[in-house]
Amino acid sequence: MIPLRNGLKWSFWQVVAVVLMIAGLYATLIRIMKGLGGATNLNDQFPWGLWIGFDILCGVGLAAGGFTLAAAVHIFNIERYKPILRPAILTAFLGYLLVILALMFDLGLPYRIWHPLVMWNPHSVMFEVGWCVTLYTTVLALEFVPVVFEQIRWTGALKFMRAILIPLVILGVILSTLHQSSLGSLYLIVPQKLYPLWYTPLLPVMFFVSALCAGLAMTIFESWQSSKAFGKHLELPLLSSMGRILAVVLSVYLTMRFLDLWNRGALRFLAARRTETYLFLLEIALFLLPMFLLFRRKVHTNPQALYGCAVLVLFGFVANRLNISVTGMEAASGTTYFPKWTEVAVTLAIVALGFSIFRFACQHLPIFDPQPTVERVRSRAPVAVAGD
Amino acid sequence: MAKAILYDSTMCIGCRLCEKACAQHHDLPYNDEVAKEEKLSAHKLTAVTTHGDKFMRCFCMNCVSPTCASVCPVAALKKSALGPVTYDSTRCIGCRYCMLACPYQVPTYQWNSRLPVVKKCDMCADRVAAGFPTACAEACPTGATKFGERDDLIAEARQRLAASPGQYHPKVYGLEDVGGTSMLLLAAAPFEELGVKVGLPHEPMPLLTWRALSEIPSIVSVFGVLLGGVWWISHRTEEVQTAERAAREKKS
Numbered sequence: 001m002i003p004l005r006n007g008l009k010w011s012f013w014q015v016v017a018v019v020l021m022i023a024g025l026y027a028t029l030i031r032i033m034k035g036l037g038g039a040t041n042l043n044d045q046f047p048w049g050l051w052i053g054f055d056i057l058c059g060v061g062l063a064a065g066g067f068t069l070a071a072a073v074h075i076f077n078i079e080r081y082k083p084i085l086r087p088a089i090l091t092a093f094l095g096y097l098l099v100i101l102a103l104m105f106d107l108g109l110p111y112r113i114w115h116p117l118v119m120w121n122p123h124s125v126m127f128e129v130g131w132c133v134t135l136y137t138t139v140l141a142l143e144f145v146p147v148v149f150e151q152i153r154w155t156g157a158l159k160f161m162r163a164i165l166i167p168l169v170i171l172g173v174i175l176s177t178l179h180q181s182s183l184g185s186l187y188l189i190v191p192q193k194l195y196p197l198w199y200t201p202l203l204p205v206m207f208f209v210s211a212l213c214a215g216l217a218m219t220i221f222e223s224w225q226s227s228k229a230f231g232k233h234l235e236l237p238l239l240s241s242m243g244r245i246l247a248v249v250l251s252v253y254l255t256m257r258f259l260d261l262w263n264r265g266a267l268r269f270l271a272a273r274r275t276e277t278y279l280f281l282l283e284i285a286l287f288l289l290p291m292f293l294l295f296r297r298k299v300h301t302n303p304q305a306l307y308g309c310a311v312l313v314l315f316g317f318v319a320n321r322l323n324i325s326v327t328g329m330e331a332a333s334g335t336t337y338f339p340k341w342t343e344v345a346v347t348l349a350i351v352a353l354g355f356s357i358f359r360f361a362c363q364h365l366p367i368f369d370p371q372p373t374v375e376r377v378r379s380r381a382p383v384a385v386a387g388d
Numbered sequence: 389m390a391k392a393i394l395y396d397s398t399m400c401i402g403c404r405l406c407e408k409a410c411a412q413h414h415d416l417p418y419n420d421e422v423a424k425e426e427k428l429s430a431h432k433l434t435a436v437t438t439h440g441d442k443f444m445r446c447f448c449m450n451c452v453s454p455t456c457a458s459v460c461p462v463a464a465l466k467k468s469a470l471g472p473v474t475y476d477s478t479r480c481i482g483c484r485y486c487m488l489a490c491p492y493q494v495p496t497y498q499w500n501s502r503l504p505v506v507k508k509c510d511m512c513a514d515r516v517a518a519g520f521p522t523a524c525a526e527a528c529p530t531g532a533t534k535f536g537e538r539d540d541l542i543a544e545a546r547q548r549l550a551a552s553p554g555q556y557h558p559k560v561y562g563l564e565d566v567g568g569t570s571m572l573l574l575a576a577a578p579f580e581e582l583g584v585k586v587g588l589p590h591e592p593m594p595l596l597t598w599r600a601l602s603e604i605p606s607i608v609s610v611f612g613v614l615l616g617g618v619w620w621i622s623h624r625t626e627e628v629q630t631a632e633r634a635a636r637e638k639k640s
Contacts, residue, residue, distance in 0.1 A: 108483075112462075119464075123598060126483055170619070174615075
């Protein structure tokens with residue numbers, strides 16, 4: 001089941017996952033028994049913390065590989081990306097399910113999570129976010145379910161799914177575009193609270209483009225991880241070309257950020273010796289460095305270097321979202337915020353759960369082998385799919 | 389017509405009877421301990437704050453175009469025609485976006501409750517609807533907190549400024565701040581020195597998000613047509629290539 005050479009390493013990570021999930025369960029108990037006050041360091045001045053900043057904002061962004069690759073393969077007809085489409089869809093689907101799970105922790109009254117579907121307020125960005133999460137999770141479920149049908153060899157259902165595939169993918173891309181940008185729109189309402197290095201009327205556009213970076217980086221990251229875990233051949237030419245695309249999208253994003261700061265006259269805030277300045281520079285550096293590196297042939301054709309760059313971009317993305325939701329909001333709130341251990345424990349448990357389900361799905365479903373060759377899947381031999 | 393409150397800081401003696409009346413009307417505990425807390429919380433919907441020898445009242449401004457009502461995904465917060473911004477706890481899901489968005493940091497949360505709801509001053513919506521003044525205005529012994537028609541109170545505030553200009557900081561707060569508020573303030577010192585947020589935009593805050601939200605129909609239609617078009621083109625190329633290959637094979 002597990003390639004022998006990785007046996008030891010995986011059992012170590014399995015132990016870590018189990019420990020994290022037990023800690024998370026204990027934190028869940030505290031959340032239920034003692035309410036948000038007992039489980040978080042949030043207060044009236046600082047109502048949104050790690051659960052929104054990381055679990056929701058980053059969780060949704062890291063799932064962006066799903067719609068990016070679905071569009072590349074099905075709409076732009078770039079067939080060679082097909083081998084990594086399924087893992088990307090699975091990541092996105094899992095990501096959204098985990099975002100909903102995290103939301104259940106953060107909402108004061110989680111059992112009313114369905115209210116926005118029947119009690120409308122179209123003037124609310126949060127209303128848009130709620131609808132996007134619901135609809136896009138449904139689309140992702142439909143995009144993913146053919147994998148299950150393949151496994152149980154239900155050809156009738158497969159045919160039907162193939163018939164509705166294109167409208168479904170188009171709907172998915174539209175919903176994702178709206179959702180990624182609307183998470184930025186959430187902060188449009190706080191011009192006097194969000195630090196000027198981050199507040200811009202272009203927040204929705206910035207969120208969308210940086211989510212594209214995160215989605216591409218996540219796809220490179222998980223392809224590398226999966227090739228390690230399942231002894232699968234790495235689709236290097238494929239990932240190299242994704243690395244090139246990532247470099248271009250990163251440079252577009254950074255140019256936009258710079259022009260925006262320039263046009264708003266916000267560059268002068270960089271002269272201030274404040275925590276905000278340092279964390280802003282960290283965030284930018286974590287995008288700028290991999291951008292320069294990825295433009296070099298030596299880097300984007302080297303699997304390790306490519307992986308390293310993807311990890312840097314992921315960290316840069318997380319830094320950006322946490323800067324907007326925490327760092328940039330602290331000064332105006334008149335208080336400071338640092339997550340309580342229970343907030344961290346729940347977050348880590350959700351991440352561990354994500355990795356575990358991803359691994360489980362890869363072992364039991366034809367994720368890396370799009371052809372419905374049941375024998376190959378059953379035998380679970382490492383399958384080398386040609387890089388086209 | 390829309391009601392409002394005029395609070396004149398120069399007439400306030402800091403007796404905190406408004407706090408007490410407010411707590412009573414909203415079934416909240418009130419004692420010396422609570423009286424000492426000079427900030428809003430889930431058990432204190434209005435607070436008198438001390439700034440040297442001056443006082444200021446802290447309460448929900450019941451904005452004319454309330455940010456909280458615009459951001460609430462379930463429309464739990466609503467602006468009523470009479471003025472009060474009301475909160476329906478049976479709709480609330482607890483996302484706390486209203487707390488994040490409020491430019492005055494007014495809505496508070498029952499953090500230690502297992503089934504928490506938002507708490508804020510609702511300008512005594514039930515009393516106002518029945519034709520009574522708010523509990524705080526009724527309790528005020530000096531007339532510092534006065535309830536009435538918004539237009540009348542604006543006229544009166546301007547009159548007071550004109551009558552004794554030396555006594556007041558020359559601004560009626562709430563005329564155009566965030567598009568206007570139901571709570572109008574007068575004071576002897578600049579408002580920022582009394583803990584009131586100044587420098588807020590004069591246009592209603594909900595416009596900031598509405599500009600982005602109103603783009604949705606365009607994004608949906610343009611992306612839909614564009615993606616459909618790209619799909620048609622990208623697969624058309626493939627069709628042509630296949631047909632040409634077939635034709636070539638036929639020839640040879």
